[in-house]
Structures are given as structure tokens and as C-alpha cells.
Amino acid sequence: MDNELKSNNDIKTKIVKLSAILNLPKGTEAFISDIHGNDDKYLNIIRSGAGNVSRKVEEVFNGRLTKLNQRKLVCLIYYPEEVLAQIHEQITDPDEAKQWSMDTINSVLEVVRYVSSKYPRHIIDKALDTDLYEITKKLVFGDLMAPDKQQYYREMIKTVVNLKMNDEFIISICHAIQKLAIERIHIIGDVYDRGRHPEAIIKHLSESWQNFDFEWGNHDILWMGSLAGSKLCMLNLIRICARYHNLKLLENVYGIDLTSIIKFATHAYVPMSNFEPRVNFAGMTDDEKNVDNCVQQAAAIMQFKLEGQAIKRRPEFDMNDRLLLDKVNLDKKSITIGEKTYQIKHGCFQTVNPASPYQITHSEQTVIIDLINQFTHSTQLNEHMWFMLDHGSMYLKHNGNLLFHGCIPVDKQGNFLPLHVDGQSYAGRSLCDYSEYILKDGLRHPTTGDCYNSDFIWYLWEGKNSPLFGKDKMTTFERYFIDESELQTEHLNPFFELCNEEWFADKLMKEFNLNSRGHIINGHTPEFTDSPVKANKKIVVVNGLSEINSRDRNIGGYALLFDSYGMRLETLRAFRSRQESIEEMSDVVLDKQIVEHSAERRTVKDTDYGQNIKKQIERLAEELK
Ligand SMILES: O=P(O)(O)OC[C@H]1O[C@](O)(COP(=O)(O)O)[C@@H](O)[C@@H]1O
Ligand SMILES: [Mn+2]
Numbered sequence: 001m002d003n004e005l006k007s008n009n010d011i012k013t014k015i016v017k018l019s020a021i022l023n024l025p026k027g028t029e030a031f032i033s034d035i036h037g038n039d040d041k042y043l044n045i046i047r048s049g050a051g052n053v054s055r056k057v058e059e060v061f062n063g064r065l066t067k068l069n070q071r072k073l074v075c076l077i078y079y080p081e082e083v084l085a086q087i088h089e090q091i092t093d094p095d096e097a098k099q100w101s102m103d104t105i106n107s108v109l110e111v112v113r114y115v116s117s118k119y120p121r122h123i124i125d126k127a128l129d130t131d132l133y134e135i136t137k138k139l140v141f142g143d144l145m146a147p148d149k150q151q152y153y154r155e156m157i158k159t160v161v162n163l164k165m166n167d168e169f170i171i172s173i174c175h176a177i178q179k180l181a182i183e184r185i186h187i188i189g190d191v192y193d194r195g196r197h198p199e200a201i202i203k204h205l206s207e208s209w210q211n212f213d214f215e216w217g218n219h220d221i222l223w224m225g226s227l228a229g230s231k232l233c234m235l236n237l238i239r240i241c242a243r244y245h246n247l248k249l250l251e252n253v254y255g256i257d258l259t260s261i262i263k264f265a266t267h268a269y270v271p272m273s274n275f276e277p278r279v280n281f282a283g284m285t286d287d288e289k290n291v292d293n294c295v296q297q298a299a300a301i302m303q304f305k306l307e308g309q310a311i312k313r314r315p316e317f318d319m320n321d322r323l324l325l326d327k328v329n330l331d332k333k334s335i336t337i338g339e340k341t342y343q344i345k346h347g348c349f350q351t352v353n354p355a356s357p358y359q360i361t362h363s364e365q366t367v368i369i370d371l372i373n374q375f376t377h378s379t380q381l382n383e384h385m386w387f388m389l390d391h392g393s394m395y396l397k398h399n400g401n402l403l404f405h406g407c408i409p410v411d412k413q414g415n416f417l418p419l420h421v422d423g424q425s426y427a428g429r430s431l432c433d434y435s436e437y438i439l440k441d442g443l444r445h446p447t448t449g450d451c452y453n454s455d456f457i458w459y460l461w462e463g464k465n466s467p468l469f470g471k472d473k474m475t476t477f478e479r480y481f482i483d484e485s486e487l488q489t490e491h492l493n494p495f496f497e498l499c500n501e502e503w504f505a506d507k508l509m510k511e512f513n514l515n516s517r518g519h520i521i522n523g524h525t526p527e528f529t530d531s532p533v534k535a536n537k538k539i540v541v542v543n544g545l546s547e548i549n550s551r552d553r554n555i556g557g558y559a560l561l562f563d564s565y566g567m568r569l570e571t572l573r574a575f576r577s578r579q580e581s582i583e584e585m586s587d588v589v590l591d592k593q594i595v596e597h598s599a600e601r602r603t604v605k606d607t608d609y610g611q612n613i614k615k616q617i618e619r620l621a622e623e624l625k
Helices: 003-021 039-047 049-061 067-078 080-090 094-116 121-127 133-141 148-160 166-181 197-207 219-226 231-243 247-253 259-268 286-311 362-377 380-388 428-444 452-462 478-481 502-511 578-584 608-623
Strands: 030-034 184-189 212-215 334-337 340-345 395-398 400-402 417-419 424-426 520-522 538-543 555-563 566-573 589-597
Touching: 003 589, 003 608, 030 039, 030 049, 030 148, 039 049, 039 067, 039 197, 049 067, 049 094, 049 166, 049 555, 049 566, 049 589, 067 094, 067 166, 080 094, 080 166, 094 133, 094 148, 094 166, 121 166, 133 166, 133 286, 148 166, 197 247, 197 380, 212 395, 219 231, 219 362, 219 380, 219 428, 231 247, 231 286, 231 362, 247 286, 259 286, 259 362, 259 608, 286 362, 286 452, 286 478, 286 555, 362 452, 380 428, 395 538, 424 428, 428 452, 502 520
Parallel strands: 030 184, 184 212, 400 520, 520 538
Antiparallel strands: 030 555, 334 340, 395 400, 417 424, 555 566, 566 589
């Protein structure tokens, strides 16, 4: 064959393959948010395919397995390692154990074949374990019903069991099912803060997941901002870690030596009830609680001082109402705001100089410099934050939907509120684009000096026009010191109320150049009273809210699934622990609600990926001689 013909045939083969992919059903997207370092809860959602795995098992085994046996199989798929250990304790007879393994291998193979049926080969290949690839590929892709081959496959399964590879094999297939149950995960912000293992979530995504994206949340910004050199982001972050008994995360995972702040804090402060940690884990010692308490005070006071300096440096941020330290009276036991004076029962203003309340002391300065140098040089923090940066954005337009963590700031009429900074005005989409630009610029050029980028990144955390925060003020000071609920209340931007209006959803979509048939999906605010589905089903809030805040203790938040049949919102069962989930064989989903039902089954053709494929096909067609 001459070379020209050969290369033409290569191109044609590629076109045939790509055209075939266009007609496969659209992959399943899962939308989750506000994980807040709860790695077990996150893995529970992911391993269950946000409820998709149990649905698939039901579709395959309805009428063949009882509900109880379906639940057992589902639980095995979520937690194969733990469930297999239990089974080995329960089934001690060798023959019975072999039988169980053979039956189970057959069942999980049926499920993996079913979930992989809508994927092109290269995606399935990625989901299969590389060590066992040669065997799994034969059993997954082989035609098991072909009469001449049945014996061949059965013998293979028998040999896997006889060679005692059964557990390893089952585990690898279960993991493949988990991966294939969701094609892409959208993590709509707040991976970090409060919970103990945000790094485990990053690790899971980087090591075992292929398709995902982050839409950054306000808490993630604190961590990215600290790497960029923002001392304010860092002090907020340390304060929150101390508040949630999480300082170990900084030491053990990010290699931050906290000696300087712990020494300073325990010397300058005594534990006080208003700084007690917000969690009470079994095994927390009094010593640890005292350290948390004092570090929280030290970080809070340094934060309030540096915030004061930043607010004065940046009048354009319009945050003068947050200047509170200078309103504390000389007795340091009361504060006068406007006309009113409020008592401060538990103040800790011993390092505040009334003549110059926002000035930090020399000791504080030493601590801050030591810490910010460590943050900006932490290898692990660098790795994790760049991972979030590389795979994330302020907002994402994907398959016709608009995703962001918090809000697009508006006034009561729904007009986009402008932020006047850097000689320009930014509002709506341009505010999001500008925020992303500054964040990236800040991370590319880290500096520990008081620069504009660092100040702006901190503004994204708690400024009233920040798309990530979405509240009029952050009342940290009031919540620590002033026992007055009216002052402590943070008011949501009108955006959240307007989200009940369909016209508003349409306006947002238009601002982002999207068709009004798509959906807006965000997180951030826990839904206590209203439904998470709003604006005639055009807006969905997927907060994986913590059970502590939930109006119903059985509800553990919401996740959204978007597959070839449409979109459905899953109400998640409250998650208490991995062990409890395994013992109770509880499924993740409590309830489902259809958000959209596609009239026709969506295929890859109807997705952004499909658009790319079409372009590739066009380019290839042009190459044909
Ligand atoms: O309950 P805590 O730890 O004091 O945190 C409360 C603070 O967290 C915030 O709710 C922001 O966090 P979220 O993004 O999780 O809502 C602030 O508005 C509030 O001041
Ligand atoms: Mn948030």
C-alpha cells in the first residue's frame, strides 16, 4: 500500500472512531460542594457514585437478587476492603468461601460491564487496575454469552479464586465501578477548612480520578492566598484551624512548625470560654484545648490588627464598618459603635495599644514573619494549591450549565454591583474574571509584603462584593466579643433571595453568554428552609451541608447528577462515620428529585466534549487528500 493511501486510511479510521463516540450516551456528571475537609464523607459520596451505583445495581439485579442482597452488593462495591474482611470472618468453610468469591466475581463483573457500556474503550481502560489489566480486560470486554467461550471464561474465574487472587480482583473491579459510575466530578468549592483531611481529597483526585474540576470557594481562597503570601489569609486560616482543633493538619501535612505562635499565644493569652474549639473529639486533652484556645485568640487579634491596616490602605474596598478595634473603650471591657455601648465580657485585648490599636507588637511581627515564610515555602502547600489552581476557576461553563461557589453580587433589583478597584469597575462576569486574574497573578508572584494582590485575595474571603463570600460583612469580631445577635448577623447578598426568580436566572445566564435552557449550580449557603431547586428549576444549590446545621438531622446535604436522561437532585443521608455506613449498609441517598427530564436521551454529541470531537473530525476531514 502506498504511503498516501495508508495515511488516508489512518485518518479515516480516526474519523470512524470519533464519530462513533459522538453517538454514545452522555457521561454522568456529579456536582458536589462544601466538603470542608470531611474526607470520609466525600469518599462515601464518591464511592457511591453520588447514589448512581445503587441505581445501577438495582437495574441489573432487580428480580434476581433480593433488596437485602442488592444492598450487600452495593456496600461491597463502596467499601470492598472492609466488607471482604468481614466476609472472611463470617465464612470460615473453605468451600463456601470459594463459592462466595465466584458468585461475587460474577456479580461485580456484571455491574462493571453494565456501567461501562456507555463509555469508549480508552475511558474504561483507565478505570481498570493496571496490575490486573490483562485478566480484567478479558473478563470485562469478552463476550461471555458466546457458547464456545463460556468454558474459557468460567475457567478463568475459577483459577483467579484458586490462585487466591479473588480479593484483589474483586477490589479492583469495585474501584472501577466507582470510577465508571461518574464520568466527571464538579467540586463547587470549599474543599478546605473545618474538617480534618482536605489533603486526602486532593490526594484522591490526583491519584485516582480522571475528570474533575474545582470552582473555588471562599475557604479555599484562604489557603491559596496564604501561599501567595497574604498574611491576612494565613491568620484567618490558622484561627479556623485552631477553632476546629486542626492545627495538626498544618504541622503534619504542610510541614508548618507552629512553635513560634504556640509559644507566643500561650504566653500572651489565657484560655477563655468564647474561644473554645467548636469541636469536641474523643481524646482531645486539656492541654491541646488550651493551646487551640490561646492560638485562636492570638491569631484573631493579629487578624483584626492587620485587617484594620488593609482597610485603611484600600478605601476602595469600602470596609470601614469593619474597623472595630479602635472602638474598644479604654477599660477594654466595652465597645462603643455609633451611639451605643456594648459590654465585652471576655475581651483579650492585652496586646492592643489604645493609642494605636492596629499596630502589631514586635513579638507579633516576629511570629507573622516566621509563619508567612513557612507558608510560602511549604512544598506540600505549593503542590496542593497549584493543583487546585490548575484544575479550578472562579466559575465554569460546562455543557450549557454555569457553576460557581457563592454568588454574583447584585443589588435588590438584581443589578450587578460594581467593584471599583485598580482604576476600573468590575461587575457580574467581569468581576469573576478579574478575581481569577488577580488570584492567579498572586500565586505566580508570591510576596509577603503588603501588596495589592494579597489585599484583593483577602477581599475575596470577606469583602461585601466578593462573589465567593456573598454577605454584607463577616462578623468574626462581634461573634467573639459582643453578645448581641443583631450585630452578629451576617446578611446575605440579595442574590440569594432573587435566586427564586426565573427572570433572574435568565439574566445570569445571559451575563455569562449561556443559553437560558441551562442551569446554574452553586453551593456555599446551606438550605435550611427552602428547596435547593429554585427559579423554576433553573438554579440548584448543592451544599453538602454539615449535619450539625441541617434542619433535619437525617439529611446530610445534596448532590446533583446530570446524565443522559436528565438531571436529578439527590438528598444525601446524614453521614456519621465510615464504620457506621458499613455496619448499617446504609445507602447514601435518602430521596431523589427530578430537576430535568430529557425528552431524548442525550449523547456525547450534545456535550462540550462532543463539540471538540466535531472540530477534530472537521480538521481530520480537511487533511484527507
Ligand atoms: O462557624 P464559624 O467557624 O465561626 O464560621 C462562621 C463563618 O464562616 C462563614 O459562614 C463562611 O464560611 P462558609 O463559606 O462555610 O459559609 C462566615 O460567613 C462566618 O462568619
Ligand atoms: Mn463557602
